[in-house]
Amino acid sequence: MLDSQANDVLVSFRGIQKSYDGEALIVKDLNLDIRKGEFLTLLGPSGSGKTTSLMMLAGFETPTAGEILLGGRSINKLPPHKRDMGMVFQNYALFPHMTVSENLAFPLSVRGMPKLDVKERVKRALSMVQLEGFRNRYPAQLSGGQQQRVALARALVFEPQLVLMDEPLGALDKQLREQMQMEIKHLHQRLGVTVVYVTHDQGEALTMSDRVAVFHQGEIQQIDEPRVLYERPANTFVANFLGENNRLPARLVSRDGDHCTVELGRGEKVEALAVKVGAPGAPVNLSIRPERVRLNGASASCPNRFTGRVAEFVYLGDHIRIRLEVCGITDFFVKQPIAELDPALSVGDVVPIGWQVEHVRALDPLQAA
Structure with a gap:
């Protein structure tokens, strides 16, 4: 072989x-x-x-x-x-x-x-x-x-x-x-x-x-x-360089095999895949692709569930980017096909958002270049 x-x-x-x-x-x-x-x-x-x-x-x-x-x-x-x-x-x-x-x-x-x-x-x-x-x-x-x-x-x-x-x-x-x-x-x-x-x-x-x-x-x-x-x-580095990526700074709480629990700045807990993490207490970066984030009713089945305030819509023809304020982060993006956009959604709305555990990765904190 x-x-x-x-x-x-x-x-x-x-x-x-x-x-x-x-x-x-x-x-x-x-x-x-x-x-x-x-x-x-x-x-x-x-x-x-x-x-x-x-x-x-x-x-x-x-x-x-x-x-x-x-x-x-x-x-x-x-x-x-x-x-x-x-x-x-x-x-x-x-x-x-x-x-x-x-x-x-x-x-x-x-x-x-x-x-x-x-x-x-x-x-x-x-x-x-x-x-x-x-x-x-x-x-x-x-x-x-x-x-x-x-x-x-x-x-x-x-x-x-x-x-x-x-x-x-x-x-x-x-x-x-x-x-x-x-x-x-x-x-x-x-x-x-x-x-x-x-x-x-x-x-x-x-x-x-x-x-x-x-x-x-x-x-x-x-x-x-x-x-x-x-x-x-x-x-x-790879998560950020390839495609759009939401990055949430966090702290590792515990790890169980390839899964882990992390804590965001305001105490919110997130279940994630443990890809590149240190010991409990160490800083991590959470990586979530914008197209993997679910809004409103679609977020109901997600284990990681939060609320976000709609800050801006960026129209790109076949899809739309929605900028949200989430967990103290002001530039958290959700990407949706135009056909799936809720026409009633507007700037200032507070909406439930969520993502599955397999779509959020706990990675190393970004080092200065």
Whole structure:
């Protein structure tokens, strides 16, 4: 069983560290296995170490310590052009003086491929990104989305075993960005190539990935499937960074296995899942997603039940965010589909609210960054 799992691993980071000044570590101790054929996203805020990790994998940066293995072999000293990896950047990096076809042919020509094969590969790559009619245009004659498609085709044209993408959709507008997310996802599913994708956009990571590694201060905080990350964050940083999150500071009263009782500032007791807590008396953060909070009659069956005063409605088309004052917290949010909104609800109303035990997690108190 272990052997078959080991055979599924394409890339291994082992004890990787990176420092630019010999003192501060941008990447602290990275141990990560990337599986063949998976779409893995490195997600995190600016300065968290995600892009540096990608650049070390690409060969544009050298690790200060540790080893990177590709197919079981160390690539620390292998130059970028010998790593068999396609790269897609945010700025496209297309050659402006070359046509679309010439841009795509370039990585094949430098590898010494026969002209007939080059022509066939370019034709196939253009078809893959639906740009057959644009082969003779120059990058300046293309829209941003078309340029990004060309960059994507160029990264795939020589059929690399691994494609690295660094914020490739950052320069596109929202609608085009969402369209390209699905195109890249479907291309990945069709081709079965391994993709390592860097972004700071949580929605993008959740939409596209098989697994997401959440980076913070040079370390992976959690690596999991998108749904697990969102529904079961391992710590307060992950809970806050991924999606909307209500955070209630509290104190641990008691623990019984994976359940616990905590006390809020005014003495209110909450039953929660004990995910990352210390000893009784220690501070904790309660994490509750806005869409998991029930209002009015829907809260009747909830073991954790309180009242909240409606402070504000934020209309977002398909759903509405309701800001409440709850247990001394002035910015507690509930998210409801428009179809479920009670039209009689108005600012100033005091309403019962509640949530199930499985939807509230007791986590570590948030440390200052």
